[in-house]
Amino acid sequence: MRGNCHTAVYQEADRGVNMEISFNKVSKNYSKFKALDDVSFNYSGHGAIGYLGPNGAGKTTTLKVMTNLLHPTSGTAELNGIDVNRHPKKAMLNVGSMIETPTPYPFLTVKESLQFVAELRGIDKKTMESRIDEFYYALKLPPLKSRMGQLSKGQRQRAVFASVLISDPDIVILDEPTSGLDPFERKIFRDFILKLKKTKLVFFSSHILSEVSETCDDVVFINHGKILKQGKIEEISQEFNTSAVSVEFLKPVDESLVKQLETIGSGVLKTDGRTAVIKFSGKESDRAEILQDVIKLAPVISYSSYGSDLESAYISILGEK
Amino acid sequence: MENDSDFNQYMISFKYQFKSYLRTKRFLGLFLFTLIISVGITALILHDEYSMLKAGPPLFYFYNYLENFSTDLVVIIGAFFGGDIISTDTGTNAAYYTLVQPVRRSVLFLGRYTAALVSSFVIVFVYFLVGIISSFYLYGKVTPVIFEGLGIVVLFLAAAISFASLFSGIFKGQSSGIIVSVLLLFIGFPIIDTFVGTIGGVDPLFSLDFAGEIMYLIFDKPYPAAKVVGPAGFGGPGAAVAAAKVSSFYTFSPTVMQGIGVLIAYIVICGVIAILLYTRRQIEG
Numbered sequence: 001m002r003g004n005c006h007t008a009v010y011q012e013a014d015r016g017v018n019m020e021i022s023f024n025k026v027s028k029n030y031s032k033f034k035a036l037d038d039v040s041f042n043y044s045g046h047g048a049i050g051y052l053g054p055n056g057a058g059k060t061t062t063l064k065v066m067t068n069l070l071h072p073t074s075g076t077a078e079l080n081g082i083d084v085n086r087h088p089k090k091a092m093l094n095v096g097s098m099i100e101t102p103t104p105y106p107f108l109t110v111k112e113s114l115q116f117v118a119e120l121r122g123i124d125k126k127t128m129e130s131r132i133d134e135f136y137y138a139l140k141l142p143p144l145k146s147r148m149g150q151l152s153k154g155q156r157q158r159a160v161f162a163s164v165l166i167s168d169p170d171i172v173i174l175d176e177p178t179s180g181l182d183p184f185e186r187k188i189f190r191d192f193i194l195k196l197k198k199t200k201l202v203f204f205s206s207h208i209l210s211e212v213s214e215t216c217d218d219v220v221f222i223n224h225g226k227i228l229k230q231g232k233i234e235e236i237s238q239e240f241n242t243s244a245v246s247v248e249f250l251k252p253v254d255e256s257l258v259k260q261l262e263t264i265g266s267g268v269l270k271t272d273g274r275t276a277v278i279k280f281s282g283k284e285s286d287r288a289e290i291l292q293d294v295i296k297l298a299p300v301i302s303y304s305s306y307g308s309d310l311e312s313a314y315i316s317i318l319g320e321k
Numbered sequence: 322m323e324n325d326s327d328f329n330q331y332m333i334s335f336k337y338q339f340k341s342y343l344r345t346k347r348f349l350g351l352f353l354f355t356l357i358i359s360v361g362i363t364a365l366i367l368h369d370e371y372s373m374l375k376a377g378p379p380l381f382y383f384y385n386y387l388e389n390f391s392t393d394l395v396v397i398i399g400a401f402f403g404g405d406i407i408s409t410d411t412g413t414n415a416a417y418y419t420l421v422q423p424v425r426r427s428v429l430f431l432g433r434y435t436a437a438l439v440s441s442f443v444i445v446f447v448y449f450l451v452g453i454i455s456s457f458y459l460y461g462k463v464t465p466v467i468f469e470g471l472g473i474v475v476l477f478l479a480a481a482i483s484f485a486s487l488f489s490g491i492f493k494g495q496s497s498g499i500i501v502s503v504l505l506l507f508i509g510f511p512i513i514d515t516f517v518g519t520i521g522g523v524d525p526l527f528s529l530d531f532a533g534e535i536m537y538l539i540f541d542k543p544y545p546a547a548k549v550v551g552p553a554g555f556g557g558p559g560a561a562v563a564a565a566k567v568s569s570f571y572t573f574s575p576t577v578m579q580g581i582g583v584l585i586a587y588i589v590i591c592g593v594i595a596i597l598l599y600t601r602r603q604i605e606g
Contacts, residue, residue: 068420069420103417
């Protein structure tokens with residue numbers, strides 16, 4: 001199934017770069033339990049793909065099959081056209097990945113952990129040193145002489161992320177990279193993903209919808225081991241938009257204002273303090289009309305879609321299954 | 322040579338694993354343990370048998386010194402270093418760091434195996450070093466057979482690590498492989514050797530501990546006979562009952578070639594199975 005390539009594909013053939021992740025009818029069974037059921041997708045060129053699903057949906061299993069940590073029961077997983085389970089060394093050469101919460105050798109220092117990966121990947125010493133310097137500042141790494149076993153989860157996660165990027169791979173696979181991190185650390189990761197996706201293919205799973213909507217071009221929904229929906233974020237958001245807007249007024253919403261708001265759009269969904277949520281048809285023209293109408297009634301501080309569109313899509317797609 | 326060739330990656334795996342081992346409490350602990358044991362045994366031997374040893378050749382001293390604890394020491398250290406070669410990945414989240422790299426698992430394994438061998442040899446060498454120093458103290462010289470002994474130690478350690486690595490591939494937890502290996506090598510094999518060899522009268526050539534005895538037997542001149550049959554019973558009423566059931570006790574000694582052959586067989590067979598387990602192991606989480 002190669003028809004699911006995201007539309008904002010920027011083929012990199014002109015600079016000799018090959019970026020392609022392809023899953024062909026992959027199933028993974030644990031005894032009678034089907035962790036993955038006929039999963040297929042194909043993405044090529046640079047960009048970011050968000051992989052969404054609730055706990056136990058099959059996200060990590062997918063990424064483990066993608067990185068040869070698990071063998072599929074049937075089907076094939078290919079990275080740059082190479083079957084990752086049959087030729088893992090060749091397939092993983094141009095791929096950096098961070099699955100679960102990796103724990104490098106606890107007695108090695110941060111620098112040694114980065115050197116270990118860089119040397120395994122055949123990076124020359126000069127390049128290696130300059131990249132370590134670069135990531136030390138960009139990812140705000142802990143002191144390079146500190147031992148991995150002494151780091152906090154966030155520090156270790158950043159150090160491992162640096163090791164993922166040290167060979168400048170064209171494909172980056174991340175499994176909930178910001179899970180359990182503080183907002184400051186999340187921002188570092190988010191900014192890096194935004195930067196990486198300009199030149200690389202980034203495939204990452206996440207629970208954090210705002211993060212996915214901010215960073216990704218495409219999104220794949222999975223639940224019970226099955227792909228339920230995939231496509232461009234805008235198109236999916238459009239399909240599952242919330243058909244409600246949230247209006248924040250300067251003063252609290254009183255009964256008389258509610259009566260007036262009932263005549264706008266499809267009526268008031270709810271009110272809370274200074275905020276009123278108004279239903280409408282979902283058409284963009286109606287959304288603009290509502291704004292014009294509410295401004296006439298009382299001073300407005302903010303006007304926005306009620307709930308994230310991706311959130312609506314998530315709930316609609318995954319909630320009903 | 323390509324930067325990411327198997328040989329280069331083997332050397333990288335060895336280098337970083339060795340660095341890591343040198344900093345572990347396991348290495349420091351076993352190093353100190355060996356130092357204390359070797360000094361203690363030396364002090365006891367010199368205190369009890371000084372005149373007899375002084376009158377004999379350096380070879381005799383080494384036989385006495387190594388016979389005491391050396392095989393136990395080798396199997397314990399081999400088990401500690403080999404017992405988690407594979408489970409260090411599968412029992413922790415290290416797999417997500419190491420196994421996603423473009424490197425064959427067999428290459429990673431061999432690098433770690435070599436690091437375990439070198440680390441454990443450093444520790445066992447301490448035991449030999451104390452013996453060498455004592456030999457200089459007693460005789461002003463050391464027997465050249467010590468080099469053969471050290472060669473056999475390398476083989477014996479390699480075999481013990483191979484054997485333990487097999488269990489590190491079978492068990493998921495890091496400590497399980499170590500514990501099972503220590504129990505089998507330190508307690509299991511000696512018990513089996515006693516029943517099969519000493520009582521049963523069958524040459525226990527299958528036993529790793531038995532084969533490893535050539536490490537100190539080479540210091541015995543003349544080299545002991547392959548099989549000695551003696552009367553059963555050591556005195557006392559219990560022994561008399563046992564003697565009635567078991568007419569003879571047997572003492573087997575492996576020849577050097579037999580010992581080397583068995584050690585190499587352990588290295589190859591256990592090592593190959595361990596590599597197969599490692600390459601096929603899935604990281605289920």
